[in-house]
Amino acid sequence: MKTLIARSLKFESGVVQVLDQYLLPHQQVWHECRDVATMSELILTLKVRGAPLIGLAASLLIGYLVEQGEDKDAIARSIDELEATRPTAVNLMHCMAKLREALQAIDWQQQVITTAEQLFEEDTALCDRMANIGAELVNAGDNILTHCNTGALATAGVGTALGVIYYAAKQHGDIHVWVDETRPLLQGGRLTAFELDAWQIPYTLICDNMAASLMAAGKVDKVFVGADRIAANGDFANKVGTYNLAVLAHFHNIPFYVVAPITTLDRSCPNGAAIPIEQRAKSEVTGVSGSFGDCQWAPNNAEVYNPAFDVTPASLITGWVLDTGLFTGDEVALGVFSQS
Ligand SMILES: CSC[C@H]1O[C@H](OP(=O)(O)O)[C@H](O)[C@@H]1O
Numbered sequence: 297m298k299t300l301i302a303r304s305l306k307f308e309s310g311v312v313q314v315l316d317q318y319l320l321p322h323q324q325v326w327h328e329c330r331d332v333a334t335m336s337e338l339i340l341t342l343k344v345r346g347a348p349l350i351g352l353a354a355s356l357l358i359g360y361l362v363e364q365g366e367d368k369d370a371i372a373r374s375i376d377e378l379e380a381t382r383p384t385a386v387n388l389m390h391c392m393a394k395l396r397e398a399l400q401a402i403d404w405q406q407q408v409i410t411t412a413e414q415l416f417e418e419d420t421a422l423c424d425r426m427a428n429i430g431a432e433l434v435n436a437g438d439n440i441l442t443h444c445n446t447g448a449l450a451t452a453g454v455g456t457a458l459g460v461i462y463y464a465a466k467q468h469g470d471i472h473v474w475v476d477e478t479r480p481l482l483q484g485g486r487l488t489a490f491e492l493d494a495w496q497i498p499y500t501l502i503c504d505n506m507a508a509s510l511m512a513a514g515k516v517d518k519v520f521v522g523a524d525r526i527a528a529n530g531d532f533a534n535k536v537g538t539y540n541l542a543v544l545a546h547f548h549n550i551p552f553y554v555v556a557p558i559t560t561l562d563r564s565c566p567n568g569a570a571i572p573i574e575q576r577a578k579s580e581v582t583g584v585s586g587s588f589g590d591c592q593w594a595p596n597n598a599e600v601y602n603p604a605f606d607v608t609p610a611s612l613i614t615g616w617v618l619d620t621g622l623f624t625g626d627e628v629a630l631g632v633f634s635q636s
Pocket residue numbers: 342345346347348443444445446447450451455456457483521522523524534535536604
């Protein structure tokens with residue numbers, strides 16, 4: 297496979313390497329990955345995370361295993377195992393489906409490797425197109441609220457929603473960003489803050505429960521978020537807390553945009569109720585562990601509800617920014633996402 301370099305994922309020196317996003321922002325540690333078990337652990341523990349990036353990391357590993365001489369049946373099993381790691385982000389399923397198609401070719405080894413490379417390079421272009429389309433929606437001086445992390449760390453390019461913010465800031469210069477810390481794993485407070493620092497874009501970090509009062513005070517002009525899966529009717533799943541923001545934005549008449557590549561659209565999923573929502577460990581809510589400390593604040597016997605995502609209905613969305621264009625509620629209601 298060719299050398300492929302992105303902010304948190306690369307194929308270099310003949311091996312897949314991932315930046316450990318669980319240790320950011322205070323430690324930048326790269327891990328080499330040579331097998332399915334290691335990649336599965338990296339994805340399950342969100343060392344590798346972000347809907348597009350999960351699919352790309354898994355794809356590069358499959359390409360690596362083909363180069364290492366694994367046989368066709370072993371590759372098929374590896375694809376199945378990686379696809380089963382996290383159920384909500386459909387980009388992973390999209391990438392694995394493309395690799396399964398390549399596996400049917402006579403020259404399947406070369407086709408799988410080429411497909412893995414193309415998926416990676418395609419994502420860079422998808423991000424660029426989303427960022428350009430979305431930046432047109434931003435005005436000079438806007439205060440934009442965003443949730444979780446949707447930047448270069450989560451893609452092979454500049455990101456989805458955060459890519460829009462990056463391009464808008466380059467165009468207008470005076471954009472300010474309200475960054476939801478995004479409980480429980482703090483992707484906003486750790487990763488989006490890290491990326492905005494690197495891009496020198498002014499931001500203010502807030503707890504998730506502060507968005508409502510900011511909107512009531514007229515301090516939020518627009519909301520841009522990413523997506524893990526968009527259903528055919530325009531409902532979408534994204535990091536838990538996104539639905540909160542959509543309801544609040546609707547109440548306060550604030551434009552609410554979802555930004556995602558076409559690889560996040562699942563035409564086979566009729567609506568948000570059909571999107572599988574990943575349930576995660578109790579320990580993520582009862583305390584913290586790892587690079588940002590080790591402490592448990594909740595009682596040992598606390599019952600915990602920890603869905604990694606929630607679903608926002610299409611009725612609350614102002615516009616869908618895909619790499620293929622900006623789509624309105626009327627277009628989505630007419631089934632634009634159902635057509636191939
Ligand atoms: C462009 S990343 C899309 C999406 O993925 C994130 O989830 P996670 O951090 O659990 O991988 C978050 O929902 C982002 O909006």
